Amino acid sequence: MPRVRVRILLAVVALCLGLSSCQLASAAVEEGSVLTCSGIVPMRYRNDKISITDFGGVGDGKTLNTKAFREAIYRIQHLRRRGGTLLYIPPGVYLTESFNLTSHMTLYLAKDAVIKATQNTWNWPLIAPLPSYGRGRERPGGRYMSFIHADGVHDVVITGENGTIDGQGDIWWNMWRQRTLQFTRPNLIEFIHSTGIIISNVIFRNSPFWNIHPVYSSNIVIRYVTILAPADSPNTDGIDPDSCSNVCIEDSYISVGDDLVAVKSGWDEYGIAYGRPSSDITIRRVTGSSPFAGIAVGSETSGGVKNVLAEHINLYNMGVGIHVKTNIGRGGFIRNLTFSNVYMENVRKGIKIAGDVGDHPDDKFNPNALPVVKGIVLQSIWGEKVMQPGLIMGLKNSPFTGICLSNINLHGVPGPRYTPWKCSDVSGATSQVSPWPCSELTSTKQAGICSDHF
Ligand SMILES: *[C@@H]1O[C@H](CO)[C@@H](O)[C@H](O)[C@H]1NC(C)=O
Ligand SMILES: *[C@@H]1O[C@H](CO)[C@@H](O)[C@H](O)[C@H]1NC(C)=O
Ligand SMILES: *[C@@H]1O[C@H](CO)[C@@H](O)[C@H](O)[C@H]1NC(C)=O
Numbered sequence: 242m243p244r245v246r247v248r249i250l251l252a253v254v255a256l257c258l259g260l261s262s263c264q265l266a267s268a269a270v271e272e273g274s275v276l277t278c279s280g281i282v283p284m285r286y287r288n289d290k291i292s293i294t295d296f297g298g299v300g301d302g303k304t305l306n307t308k309a310f311r312e313a314i315y316r317i318q319h320l321r322r323r324g325g326t327l328l329y330i331p332p333g334v335y336l337t338e339s340f341n342l343t344s345h346m347t348l349y350l351a352k353d354a355v356i357k358a359t360q361n362t363w364n365w366p367l368i369a370p371l372p373s374y375g376r377g378r379e380r381p382g383g384r385y386m387s388f389i390h391a392d393g394v395h396d397v398v399i400t401g402e403n404g405t406i407d408g409q410g411d412i413w414w415n416m417w418r419q420r421t422l423q424f425t426r427p428n429l430i431e432f433i434h435s436t437g438i439i440i441s442n443v444i445f446r447n448s449p450f451w452n453i454h455p456v457y458s459s460n461i462v463i464r465y466v467t468i469l470a471p472a473d474s475p476n477t478d479g480i481d482p483d484s485c486s487n488v489c490i491e492d493s494y495i496s497v498g499d500d501l502v503a504v505k506s507g508w509d510e511y512g513i514a515y516g517r518p519s520s521d522i523t524i525r526r527v528t529g530s531s532p533f534a535g536i537a538v539g540s541e542t543s544g545g546v547k548n549v550l551a552e553h554i555n556l557y558n559m560g561v562g563i564h565v566k567t568n569i570g571r572g573g574f575i576r577n578l579t580f581s582n583v584y585m586e587n588v589r590k591g592i593k594i595a596g597d598v599g600d601h602p603d604d605k606f607n608p609n610a611l612p613v614v615k616g617i618v619l620q621s622i623w624g625e626k627v628m629q630p631g632l633i634m635g636l637k638n639s640p641f642t643g644i645c646l647s648n649i650n651l652h653g654v655p656g657p658r659y660t661p662w663k664c665s666d667v668s669g670a671t672s673q674v675s676p677w678p679c680s681e682l683t684s685t686k687q688a689g690i691c692s693d694h695f
Pocket of ligand 2 (some may be wrong): 399
């Protein structure tokens with residue numbers, strides 16, 4: 242990953258105005274370095290620009306703009322301007338039904354531009370289930386198409402000046418609550434079989450279901466995004482990379498009703514048969530809150546998940562800080578995960594790694610398909626007001642190995658609601674973990690305690 246040098250010149254100038262020790266100060270702040278995602282997919286600038294208003298788009302919040310979006314994107318797809326085309330969404334509220342993106346395009350939302358989903362649930366298009374799930378995630382059969390949908394595209398950017406993509410999900414959440422959903426709710430945005438995608442400087446609001454769902458895709462950068470949904474909105478996961486590789490998520494704020502980020506790879510016998518893992522996923526400088534997990538892996542991990550790094554994460558008012566979850570019947574593997582520099586405050590469980598989480602697509606899952614969980618490093622984790630520091634429960638016939646904890650301080654809440662660590666069917670090592678976790682994990686003073694487990 243590239244190192245980008247950041248010169249903090251303004252700070253130096255300010256210091257130099259009033260200080261005689263100016264030279265000393267400037268030496269100290271002249272350069273720092275920050276790791277970023279920018280090398281994974283280069284930002285594209287488009288010479289050809291069109292506006293949604295050129296296609297009859299009206300941003301009054303009432304006019305239906307489906308035709309304008311579909312025609313603008315048809316024009317981008319069929320005129321094929323060299324270097325691609327930028328579709329500009331000016332300030333205003335553009336109500337529309339779902340639409341598909343195409344390759345070589347930038348969807349650019351101006352400041353105060355809102356692309357708003359209709360609540361016409363009765364004529365929302367249906368698409369086939371994902372092969373790695375065998376059915377819709379919450380209802381059998383097909384599923385409602387994502388509000389913004391992309392299948393088999395490359396070189397797509399969604400960006401701008403922090404305009405909003407609003408799913409108006411409450412009508413869908415109520416259908417879920419009243420059990421009147423016929424099919425699985427739409428994601429706010431989904432990329433299938435796609436590559437070279439950047440999503441940056443956009444606000445996502447009130448998704449009907451998961452917010453951002455890249456699946457069977459690679460080379461994806463998601464940065465400077467804000468994702469918002471009420472804490473009680475069902476299944477509004479923030480970002481779910483699913484059977485994807487080379488994904489980088491950074492500098493974002495996510496406050497939703499389910500996991501902030503959850504890395505997945507398919508569901509039981511369907512995911513095992515499809516066999517596409519998620520790998521090389523970086524998540525850094527993400528802040529947020531949720532009644533469920535901060536950074537999660539699973540529970541759908543049947544294609545396997547490996548090489549995940551989550552660092553500099555800040556979590557407030559959480560159900561679970563870090564959650565690695567799988568189940569009997571999942572098969573697959575979870576290997577080489579690193580969680581480092583995580584701060585959490587007011588959480589029910591700090592760390593949970595468990596093999597009995599989540600449901601099954603049907604009763605055809607193979608009870609002998611046990612997941613293999615191996616090589617999870619958790620280091621430099623600080624928690625305040627943590628009701629239970631951790632729970633690590635492997636499977637009797639497939640114990641979790643190489644679980645390594647170091648430099649972890651999870652401060653409890655005083656009183657009867659505090660629950661100590663709980664472990665079973667797990668092996669690994671700990672160093673400087675407070676409170677002390679459990680005898681299943683060997684205490685050691687050695688550095689690099691787990692480097693041989695991946
Ligand atoms: C959008 O994509 C879906 C799935 O790929 C397809 O079924 C549908 O026909 C497309 N819609 C339009 C308007 O192109
Ligand atoms: C948009 O939001 C991001 C992330 O919150 C922020 O870093 C950036 O400065 C904002 N940009 C504009 C143009 O407001
Ligand atoms: C483990 O994952 C990290 C990313 O977190 C990666 O840099 C490293 O190469 C992986 N190790 C192995 C042995 O694959």
